[in-house]
Structure formats: structure tokens, C-alpha cells
Amino acid sequence: MRTFLLIFAFFILVLASLLIGVKQIDWANFNSIIESGSLVFKVSRFPRTIALILAGVGLSVSGLIMQQISLNKFVSPTTAGTLDAAKLGILVGLIFFPGTSNFTQMSFAFLFTILASLVFMQMLKHIKQRSLIYIPLLGIMFGNVLAAIGTFFGYRFDIIQNMETWLIGDFSKVLQGNYELIYISLPAVILTYLYANKLTALGLGEETAKSLGLKYNTLVFIGLISISLTVSAVMITAGAIPFLGLIVPNIISLFYGDNLKKSLPYTALLGATLLLFCDIVSRLLIYPFEIPIGLTISIIGGIIFLVLIRKRIRYA
Amino acid sequence: MITVKDLHKKYGDHPVLNGLNIEFPKGKVISLIGGNGAGKSTLLSVISKLIDQDKGQITLSKEDITNISHKDFAKRLSFLRQSNFTHIRLKVHELVAFGRFPYNRGKKMSKEDKQKVEEAITFMELDNIANSYLDELSGGQRQRAYLAMILAQDTENILLDEPLNNLDMKYSVQIMKTLKKFARKQGKTVILIVHDINIASQYSDYIAALKDGVVQHFGTTDEIIKPRILKDIFDIDFEVILNRGCKFCLYYN
Amino acid sequence: MLKKRIFILVGITISIVLVYLLTLVGNNPDYVIPKRATRLAAMALIACSIGYSSVVFQTITNNRILTPSIMGFEAVFILFQAFIVFLYGDKTFQVIEQQTNFLFSVVLMFGFALILYFALFRKRQVHVYFLLLVGLILGAVFKSMTSFLELVIDPNEFAFVQRYLFASFNNINTNLLGISAIALFISLLIGTRILHKLDVLLLGKEQAITLGINYQRLVQISLLLIAIQVSISTALVGPITFLGILIANLSYEFIPSYKHRHTILGASLFGIILVVGGQYLVEHLFNMNTTISILINFVGGVYFIFLLLKSRRL
Numbered sequence: 001m002r003t004f005l006l007i008f009a010f011f012i013l014v015l016a017s018l019l020i021g022v023k024q025i026d027w028a029n030f031n032s033i034i035e036s037g038s039l040v041f042k043v044s045r046f047p048r049t050i051a052l053i054l055a056g057v058g059l060s061v062s063g064l065i066m067q068q069i070s071l072n073k074f075v076s077p078t079t080a081g082t083l084d085a086a087k088l089g090i091l092v093g094l095i096f097f098p099g100t101s102n103f104t105q106m107s108f109a110f111l112f113t114i115l116a117s118l119v120f121m122q123m124l125k126h127i128k129q130r131s132l133i134y135i136p137l138l139g140i141m142f143g144n145v146l147a148a149i150g151t152f153f154g155y156r157f158d159i160i161q162n163m164e165t166w167l168i169g170d171f172s173k174v175l176q177g178n179y180e181l182i183y184i185s186l187p188a189v190i191l192t193y194l195y196a197n198k199l200t201a202l203g204l205g206e207e208t209a210k211s212l213g214l215k216y217n218t219l220v221f222i223g224l225i226s227i228s229l230t231v232s233a234v235m236i237t238a239g240a241i242p243f244l245g246l247i248v249p250n251i252i253s254l255f256y257g258d259n260l261k262k263s264l265p266y267t268a269l270l271g272a273t274l275l276l277f278c279d280i281v282s283r284l285l286i287y288p289f290e291i292p293i294g295l296t297i298s299i300i301g302g303i304i305f306l307v308l309i310r311k312r313i314r315y316a
Numbered sequence: 317m318i319t320v321k322d323l324h325k326k327y328g329d330h331p332v333l334n335g336l337n338i339e340f341p342k343g344k345v346i347s348l349i350g351g352n353g354a355g356k357s358t359l360l361s362v363i364s365k366l367i368d369q370d371k372g373q374i375t376l377s378k379e380d381i382t383n384i385s386h387k388d389f390a391k392r393l394s395f396l397r398q399s400n401f402t403h404i405r406l407k408v409h410e411l412v413a414f415g416r417f418p419y420n421r422g423k424k425m426s427k428e429d430k431q432k433v434e435e436a437i438t439f440m441e442l443d444n445i446a447n448s449y450l451d452e453l454s455g456g457q458r459q460r461a462y463l464a465m466i467l468a469q470d471t472e473n474i475l476l477d478e479p480l481n482n483l484d485m486k487y488s489v490q491i492m493k494t495l496k497k498f499a500r501k502q503g504k505t506v507i508l509i510v511h512d513i514n515i516a517s518q519y520s521d522y523i524a525a526l527k528d529g530v531v532q533h534f535g536t537t538d539e540i541i542k543p544r545i546l547k548d549i550f551d552i553d554f555e556v557i558l559n560r561g562c563k564f565c566l567y568y569n
Numbered sequence: 570m571l572k573k574r575i576f577i578l579v580g581i582t583i584s585i586v587l588v589y590l591l592t593l594v595g596n597n598p599d600y601v602i603p604k605r606a607t608r609l610a611a612m613a614l615i616a617c618s619i620g621y622s623s624v625v626f627q628t629i630t631n632n633r634i635l636t637p638s639i640m641g642f643e644a645v646f647i648l649f650q651a652f653i654v655f656l657y658g659d660k661t662f663q664v665i666e667q668q669t670n671f672l673f674s675v676v677l678m679f680g681f682a683l684i685l686y687f688a689l690f691r692k693r694q695v696h697v698y699f700l701l702l703v704g705l706i707l708g709a710v711f712k713s714m715t716s717f718l719e720l721v722i723d724p725n726e727f728a729f730v731q732r733y734l735f736a737s738f739n740n741i742n743t744n745l746l747g748i749s750a751i752a753l754f755i756s757l758l759i760g761t762r763i764l765h766k767l768d769v770l771l772l773g774k775e776q777a778i779t780l781g782i783n784y785q786r787l788v789q790i791s792l793l794l795i796a797i798q799v800s801i802s803t804a805l806v807g808p809i810t811f812l813g814i815l816i817a818n819l820s821y822e823f824i825p826s827y828k829h830r831h832t833i834l835g836a837s838l839f840g841i842i843l844v845v846g847g848q849y850l851v852e853h854l855f856n857m858n859t860t861i862s863i864l865i866n867f868v869g870g871v872y873f874i875f876l877l878l879k880s881r882r883l
């Protein structure tokens with residue numbers, strides 16, 4: 001029943017995402033659909049909806065993998081400095097190699113996220129205090145540090161305002177021809193699904209995973225690469241989308257448990273649904289203008305997260 | 317004397333203490349036994365004012381403990397938890413000196429304070445490592461250092477959550493003997509959680525057996541160490557052997 | 570050993586202060602020296618407040634990595650600054666006087682902290698980390714709102730916001746300095762009275778309670794003092810996020826004592842050395858081309874990563 005509702009919500013939202021927009025589509029006049037409508041669809045609505053779905057799926061699955069690897073329910077791209085690392089990477093790319101393609105900048109973002117993830121994992125190894133909240137707190141501090149390093153360069157090159165604004169999550173600029181990099185997250189997600197069983201075993205801890213005969217380090221590395229690819233691809237197409245990778249896996253885990261083979265599809269579906277929902281809210285709230293989705297999701301996501309930690313803390 | 321009446325405590329929706337009643341006699345060594353999750357640690361935490369109960373009353377010499385300030389309470393009851401961890405670099409004698417905090421509140425140490433600290437260190441055979449840092453010690457040495465702190469606190473009631481954790485047989489025996497001496501000579505009440513049923517049988521005056529958040533059985537050691545009662549608590553078969561006036565429990569088969 | 574180390578630190582502090590005060594005075598000492606002395610007073614005050622609040626914060630949260638800034642104070646401050654620039658544009662400084670802005674900022678930050686504490690501490694036995702996490706999430710939401718405002722603010726007007734993004738000692742309003750000094754001084758004075766209790770807290774919450782500490786009250790008082798100090802110092806000069814981590818950890822490493830009166834003294838002295846030294850560099854080497862907070866955040870940030878990777882006592 002729950003599953004059915006979720007699928008139903010997803011398709012309704014996909015439809016809504018395709019239909020809502022400043023450019024009214026005159027359904028009565030069939031010719032206009034063919035002339036202007038299909039163009040709007042092809043250039044803007046369709047790419048936007050696809051980008052939303054892929055970003056939603058990619059980020060929530062990334063969050064899920066991070067939580068398996070770190071054995072902590074509150075670790076996610078938002079709370080491990082991953083988003084900030086991707087931002088820093090793009091900034092470095094922009095400053096030192098200006099005017100290069102999106103792909104080059106995404107490569108920088110990828111490089112920095114993978115490095116940051118490795119640093120974070122290294123750090124996890126010698127933290128004695130394995131409290132549920134302490135590790136994400138450290139992760140956020142780590143993210144702040146990366147942001148501060150970015151600011152150091154940003155100030156020198158006088159691009160603070162650009163830095164602050166251009167990476168706020170926003171799908172309104174997604175158009176045919178500039179969003180295709182987000183497809184890179186697709187193989188990463190498929191890879192995750194293929195490794196689902198093994199990743200579930202990672203959730204039992206390094207020792208257990210090793211004694212079950214898994215190549216722990218290789219698996220972790222595969223996980224980190226897939227996370228970094230996804231986060232960088234979403235970052236370059238749409239900007240920073242906070243909280244999604246944090247809340248979606250937590251909601252799913254409350255309902256469906258932590259067996260990835262089972263929970264992964266739901267995580268992906270809910271991630272896409274939630275992001276579509278936030279995007280539609282962003283588009284409608286001050287219609288015909290738009291609020292960046294980065295703001296919407298951080299408010300909606302923030303509230304959901306606070307409710308979630310209350311629950312988790314009670315059961316912990 | 318510590319009296320516990322109708323104590324209730326829930327964690328979330330999960331009840332841990334379900335209307336627990338017990339009266340701990342003064343000047344005795346009392347062991348708490350019971351399976352995992354029976355509520356032993358929670359009971360000690362509530363008695364030592366670390367967590368609040370949902371319902372029920374605890375009195376210390378007929379005084380409700382909620383009416384006693386933390387400051388005064390610390391001079392009358394001490395509690396050592398199961399796992400102890402500090403991230404600061406502290407020397408053994410500095411740790412033991414903290415045991416006197418309830419008396420001097422961090423001001424200068426009086427002559428009596430210094431003497432109690434010295435005694436506790438000597439008693440726990442920590443003299444030669446008194447100037448070592450805690451993080452350089454083995455688990456057992458650290459445990460002894462914490463026990464020395466509790467000794468220095470010099471309270472009439474001492475609560476210990478698995479104090480024998482990390483200790484080898486020699487120190488386990490030594491500490492149990494010490495606790496017994498405290499009860500005999502100085503009239504202190506010692507309440508401790510023990511997992512080794514034979515240690516409990518050997519050294520305690522009374523045993524309280526907890527199950528599902530209530531005291532299932534309570535009595536002198538002799539009354540509790542019986543196959544029927546032990547089976548009721550732990551759900552496995554016991555054989556009790558009498559040897560030189562002491563009861564030993566066998567439960568492996 | 571302890572005395573010697575503190576003596577060395579005091580010595581370095583005095584030398585740096587003198588160098589800062591007397592370098593290149595030129596032929597107008599009557600003008601330059603009082604101006605520098607004012608800045609110096611502000612720097613010393615800020616350094617002590619950040620030293621105190623960071624060390625105490627780390628004690629009550631039982632770690633060496635977090636600083637009060639994580640609770641979202643700075644996010645509130647910056648959101649407010651972005652908001653008034655968004656409202657008034659380039660007329661901001663004509664509409665709102667510096668004093669009014671200062672007052673509002675302090676009230677907002679302090680109010681934020683109070684609401685947070687009381688909303689969460691009304692229910693007893695809430696873990697401090699929970700408090701931090703809530704503050705932090707709200708901070709993240711505020712940050713997104715700021716980003717949104719910055720998106721709609723005219724680039725020419727953005728310069729006004731940027732002024733507040735980074736701490737600066739270059740133009741301290743002397744009126745504000747007076748009031749802040751009194752408030753900070755009083756809070757530090759009250760703060761010294763709880764130091765011996767905080768020493769016990771180093772053994773962990775449970776052990777401290779069994780040694781007779783009223784934990785709930787001690788944490789409340791500490792957080793209150795921290796809120797006062799952070800609000801005032803941020804409103805006065807702007808945010809210096811990573812100064813706290815830097816000086817607290819330098820002090821733990823250099824000062825061979827666990828006692829708060831020693832570690833806080835050490836952190837404050839390191840704070841003065843770094844801030845005054847940094848300001849000296851900004852004035853004479855960078856020709857005001859960067860700000861002290863960006864410099865310190867950069868150094869502090871790198872040091873933080875080093876701590877994460879090397880420290881065995883996280």
C-alpha cells in the first residue's frame with residue numbers, strides 16, 4: 001500500500017513537473033502544442049524533470065552508501081563536507097582554469113570530493129567517541145573548513161558574491177545542452193545496486209565485513225567513487241542540494257530496514273519524489289518567479305531532519 | 317539505608333524498571349545479579365541521581381534524594397560507572413584528588429584531603445604509577461585508579477557498576493576483600509553489579525536478583541544461591557556445590 | 570614547567586603588542602598611537618572572549634574540535650546583515666546607524682541562543698550534542714536564506730554585506746567598544762567563578778554529577794556566558810570562525826595542565842598573539858589587502874584538518 005502510494009505520488013509529480021511553467025501550454029489549440037509546446041518540452045521541461053529525477057535518485061543513494069560505510073545514520077554529503085569539497089573543486093577550477101568546459105570543472109569537483117571523502121574516512125578511524133551525533137558534527141566542521149579555504153581564494157579574486165550564489169541549488173537554468181553531465185550519476189547508481197548485498201555487509205563494520213570474506217577497502221573505494229561522481233555531477237548541473245541524502249535514507253530505513261537490496265529502490269524513488277515536490281513548491285510559491293530549490297529543500301529538509309533526530313534519539 | 321519504592325523508568329517506549337521495590341540494608345555488601353537488560357545499571361544510575369525516574373521514590377536515610385542537593389549528595393554516596401573515559405591528560409594522583417572535590421569544591425586541599433588521597437593511592441597499590449598519565453596505563457591500572465578516586469571520596473554508600481571489569485583475578489579478589497572490609501570495619505554500604513556468580517556468592521552479604529525491571533529475589537547470599545532460584549533468573553540449569561563452607565555454582569553444562 | 574611556559578607566553582604577548590604599537594609611528598605619534606591602542610584593546614578583549622568561550626564550550630561538549638560558532642550564531646548575524654542590505658540597498662548606512670545595527674545583532678544572536686536553550690532544556694536531560702545539532706541545522710537553513718538574499722542583492726550593494734562577512738579591526742567604533750568591553754569584562758569575571766567546577770566536568774558528565782556537580786545548571790550558566798561573549802564579539806568585529814579551535818588547541822598542547830584557569834589563560838594569550846600578529850601582517854605586509862579573519866580562518870582551517878588526521882584524542 002505504502003509502496004503503491006509512493007509510486008503514485010512519483011508519477012503525479014513527474015506529470016506536474018512537466019506541465020507547470022511560466023509558458024502556458026494551450027491544450028485546446030493542438031497546433032500551438034506542436035509549435036511552441038513541444039519546443040518548451042524538449043528544451044526545458046523534459047531536461048528539467050529528468051535532471052530532478054536523476055539528482056534525487058543519485059543524492060539519496062549516495063547518502064545511503066555513506067551511511068553504510070561510516071556506520072552512522074547521520075552522515076551524508078551534507079554532513080561530511082562532501083558538498084563543500086565539490087564547491088571548492090569547482091572554485092579552484094574556475095580560478096586557475098577559467099573558461100574551461102563544464103566537464104573540466106566537474107573533474108575538479110570530483111577530485112576534491114574524493115579527496116575529502118578519503119580524509120573523512122581516515123578521520124573516522126581514530127575517533128573514540130562513536131556518538132551518533134558527534135561524527136556528523138565533525139563532518140560539518142570539516143565542511144566549514146573547506147568553505148573557509150574557498151573564501152580565502154574567493155576574497156583574493158573578488159568573487160565572494162558569485163561563490164555564495166552560483167552554487168545554490170537551482171534547476172531553472174537546466175536546459176537542453178547544459179544538463180547532460182548529470183547522466184554520469186546513472187552508472188554510479190546502477191553500480192551501487194549491483195553491489196547492494198556487499199554494501200549491506202559493510203554496514204556491519206570493517207571487522208565483520210572482512211571476516212565475511214569481503215574486500216573491505218576495495219568496496220569502500222568503489223562506494224566513495226560512486227558518491228563523488230554523483231555529487232560532482234549534480235553540483236555542476238544544478239548546484240548544492242542539501243539534506244536530501246540525509247533524510248531520505250533515514251525515512252526509508254525506519255519503514256523498510258537496512259537491507260540495501262530491498263531498501264535501495266525505495267530510497268531512490270523517495271529521493272526523486274521529494275526533490276520533484278520541492279522543485280514544484282519552488283516554482284509555484286512566488287509564481288511566475290522561482291525560489292531556488294536549494295532554499296526550499298533546506299527549509300523542508302531541515303524540518304524533516306529535526307523530526308527524524310527526535311525519533312532516532314528516542315530509539316537509540 | 318537506601319530504600320527504593322515503586323520505581324518506574326522507560327527509555328522511549330521501552331520500559332526498563334517496572335515498579336521496583338528494594339531496601340538495601342546498611343553496612344553490608346549487596347550484589348545485584350541478573351541477565352542483560354534486567355535494569356541493574358539503570359537502577360544504580362537512578363539511585364545516584366544520574367537520571368530521573370518516571371515514577372517512584374528513593375530515600376537515603378529516610379530523606380528523599382530529590383531533596384538532597386548534588387553537593388551534599390556527593391558526600392554521602394559515590395558511584396563508579398562501567399566505562400570511564402576522559403580525553404584530557406590527567407595523572408593518576410590528580411584523578412584520585414578529584415575524589416575530594418565534594419569536600420573542598422576545587423579550592424585548596426586540606427590536610428585531611430591530602431591524607432585520604434595518599435591512603436587511597438597506597439591502598440590500590442598505585443604508588444609507583446601515581447605520576448603516570450591515565451592514557452599510558454593498562455585497562456586494569458586505570459580501573460584501579462578510578463576505584464582509588466571512589467575510595468578517596470569516602471562516602472557511607474558506594475555504588476559500583478561492574479567494578480571487576482578489566483581486572484585480573486588477583487585484583488578482583490583484592491577489591492572484593494576491600495569492599496567487604498569497608499562494610500565490616502567502617503559500616504559502609506556497598507552495592508555492586510557483578511556478572512561472576514561465584515564472586516557474588518563468595519563475597520556478598522546479600523544478593524538481589526533482577527529480572528524484567530523488578531527485584532525477583534532478594535535475600536542473604538545463602539538464600540539466593542540455590543539452583544531453583546538461579547534457574548528462575550538466568551533460565552539455565554545450575555548445580556550448587558558446597559566446599560569448605562562456600563557455595564560454588566556450576567552452570568556450563 | 571607550567572610557570573615557565575606561561576611566563577614565555579606572556580613575554581611573547583608583550584613583545585608583539587609593543588611591536589604593533591610602536592612600528593613606523595612616523596612623525597604623528599599623537600594620532601597613530603591612540604588609534605592603535607584602541608584597536609589593541611579591542612583585539613585583546615576579543616581574544617580573551619574567544620579563548621574563554623572556546624575552551625569552556627569544548628569542555629561542556631567533551632571534545633577538542635568544535636567551537637561555539639557551530640551553533641549558528643554567525644549564520645544569524647550574517648543573515649541579519651544581508652537582510653538589511655536587501656531592504657535598504659546602498660542607503661543602509663544612512664537608515665541604520667552602526668549602534669542600532671550592533672544592538673539588534675546582539676539581541677538577535679543572544680535571543681537565538683536563549684530560544685534554543687530554553688526550547689530544548691525545558692525537558693531535562695537533553696544531550697548537549699542534540700542542542701548543537703539543532704543549532705547547526707537552523708544555521709544551515711539561515712545560510713541558505715542568506716545565499717538567496719545575496720542572489721537578489723545588487724552586486725554593487727553586495728560590498729556592504731561583504732563588510733560583515735569577515736571580522737575586521739580596522740574601523741572599530743569606539744562608542745561600541747566601551748559598552749562591549751564592560752559587558753565582556755563582567756561576563757569573564759563571572760566566568761572565572763565556575764572554572765574549578767569545569768575541571769571536574771573533564772572527567773565526563775556522569776562522574777562530575779557523582780562528585781557533586783549540578784550538571785544541568787553548570788552547562789546552562791556556561792552556555793549563557795558563551796552566548797553573551799560570542800554575540801558581543803561577533804557583533805563588534807564580525808565572525809572569526811576558526812580562531813577558537815586554533816588557540817584552544819595550541820593552549821592544550823603548550824600548557825602542561827588540565828586546569829581551566831591555565832588553559833583559558835593560555836588560549837587567551839595565544840589569541841592576542843595571533844590576532845595582533847595577524848593584524849600587523851595585514852597592515853604592513855598585505856597592505857590591508859586581506860582581512861585578519863580570512864587569514865586566521867585559512868590558517869585555523871588547515872590546522873583543523875591536521876588535527877583531524879593526526880590527533881589521537883578526538
